[in-house]
Amino acid sequence: MNNLVRIADGRWPRGLFSDVDGILRGFYDSPVSTWNTSADRRRLAMDVVEDDTAYVVTADMPGMSRDEVSVTIDKNVLTISAEPKEEVSHNERKVLRHERYSGKCARSFRLGEDIDEDKVSAEYRDGVLRLAIPKKAAVAPRQVEVKIN
Numbered sequence: 001m002n003n004l005v006r007i008a009d010g011r012w013p014r015g016l017f018s019d020v021d022g023i024l025r026g027f028y029d030s031p032v033s034t035w036n037t038s039a040d041r042r043r044l045a046m047d048v049v050e051d052d053t054a055y056v057v058t059a060d061m062p063g064m065s066r067d068e069v070s071v072t073i074d075k076n077v078l079t080i081s082a083e084p085k086e087e088v089s090h091n092e093r094k095v096l097r098h099e100r101y102s103g104k105c106a107r108s109f110r111l112g113e114d115i116d117e118d119k120v121s122a123e124y125r126d127g128v129l130r131l132a133i134p135k136k137a138a139v140a141p142r143q144v145e146v147k148i149n
Helices: 018-029 038-042
Strands: 045-050 054-060 069-074 077-082 105-110 121-125 128-134
Touching: 054 077, 069 128, 077 128
Parallel strands: none
Antiparallel strands: 045 054, 054 128, 069 077, 077 105, 121 128
């Protein structure tokens, strides 16, 4: 149970030197180590779904309060970031494993050119952020009759 493997990008972390890398990484991270890298721990898990009228973004942000979460849209780039407060550690205790990240984490991606930034709505409940980003109404081409003399 100590050697759990998190597959962040769909590939198994197995290579010619992966076992040696895991052992050496343990010397730098902690005496008890997993395959997780610090970048994996900071990454926010997200789902993005598009339909005809809107984009819906769902992001898992466990353990973060509403005040620690920030959402911005700038030039059609959506950025979700959070900075959880670091818990006070007790000096009389020896830390055997430290996997919970307590720094800033963020994800950004480009949305379509057709978003209506003024009508974005957000809901944050039970550590899950849900964004509804509506698309602008499509302008239907209109046909104009021109008289030819």
